[in-house]
Amino acid sequence: MSVIHQSLSTSISSSTSAFLGHRYLKSIKSSDVSIPGRINGVVKCVATPSTEKTVYKTTVSRNENMGKLQAGYLFPEIARRRAAHMLKYPDAQRSYALSTVEGYTGYGAEQGEKQLRASIAKTYYENLGIEEDDIFVSDGAKSDISRLQVLFGSKVTMAVQDPSYPAYVDSSVILGQTGQFQKDVEKYGNIEYMKCTPENGFFPDLSAVRRTDIIFFCSPNNPTGYAASREQLTRLVEFAKENGSIIVYDSAYAMYVSDDNPRSIFEIPGAKEVSMEVSSFSKYAGFTGVRLGWTAIPKELLYSDGFPVAKDFNRIVCTCFNGASNIAQAGGLACVSPEGIKAMHEVVGFYKENTDIIVETFNSLGFKVYGGKNAPYVWIHFPGQSSWEVFSEILEKTHVVTTPGSGFGPGGEGFIRVSAFGHRENVLEACRRFKQLYK
Incomplete structure (x- = not known):
């Protein structure tokens, strides 16, 4: 017993x-999952202003501390220069293969291996306008939630479903975005709790929700198991656009959707202007403990000053993260094979x-x-x-x-x-x- x-x-x-x-998965051959230990075109982590014309900007202010950073983060810049050197002198190293001692180079791109990013974009976002360079491979959705909170800084306001995954609230508390815990109502001050219960069909009455900068939304939801409908998510996107908010959409359980409910927020028209999406291989492939996920941030998502959110997140990733393990990424590449x-x-x-x-x-x-x-x-x-x-x-x-x-x-x-x-x-x-x- x-x-x-x-x-x-x-x-x-x-x-x-x-x-x-x-x-x-045991039938998948090792040749199907190997990833080169090195890729060309390492992304330079320099935050430069966008010169592209824009149609829509959120009203969320850029974390002013991001603008204080100088040049690129050291190690990605070294990697960029090394890649340029290798293009100039291709015979200086003959092999980049991860599977060989000679070719194993340790750290890869902080944003994830090129082939895996491309495969994730094709597998989960085909025809949705999300491209390879919009994908940031990570060591899991939970880790990305904390990195996103670092990205937003301490001055933003936050909304969460109630009930919802505790990491959204706890990371908000740690970053200093909230007030004190109010024991009488079991809530933190300065967080908007969007009630999701059987009485409202587990979808919040948005007319009663005050405006916040960031809206965390998980569908299918942990813990209630409820998946929002297309019509409900359309209302959520419209609500965010009316308020200039940014939706952080958690799609960690999207593969469990068995009806016509959306599997990605980007299925909703206009979502790319107000949304980003975090996801994970944990519940799809039993990768809990292996740690592999991703965040998709469209180029259309802009701060109030027109600066692309993805560029700042790229800098956060390059500063706070050395990339998901090569072995985990090889497993992820196997997962998105046929x-x-x-x-x-x-x-x-x-x-x-x-x-x-x-x-x-x-x-x-x-x-x-x-x-x-x-x-x-x-x-x-x-x-x-x-x-x-x-x-x-x-x-x-x-x-x-x-x-x-x-x-x-x-x-x-x-x-x-x-x-x-x-x-x-x-x-x-x-x-x-x-x-x-x-x-």
């Missing part, structure tokens, strides 16, 4: 997933089957159950009880770890989140215990 306890504690409560994709895409859909399908089992279990017990259709999370209502009380009761009586909804914001009180990430036998055993507890 203790072994089951340990594995369930890992697989039911958290977003981390066992890498079940190995059975599907074989890899097929395998990821099979992995996602497996977790969706787990989700169906959890939804059926709680439905049979008479609970109000939400999510689960377009996301690997099931959001269960326990009216009249606190989330932590429910969490404690389940843990004490079943030895299964869930996640209390209040941990995602005040709107999550009275709910628990159950994750579908885990081995099938663990999910079945957990559901058997739920039925035994609540029958």
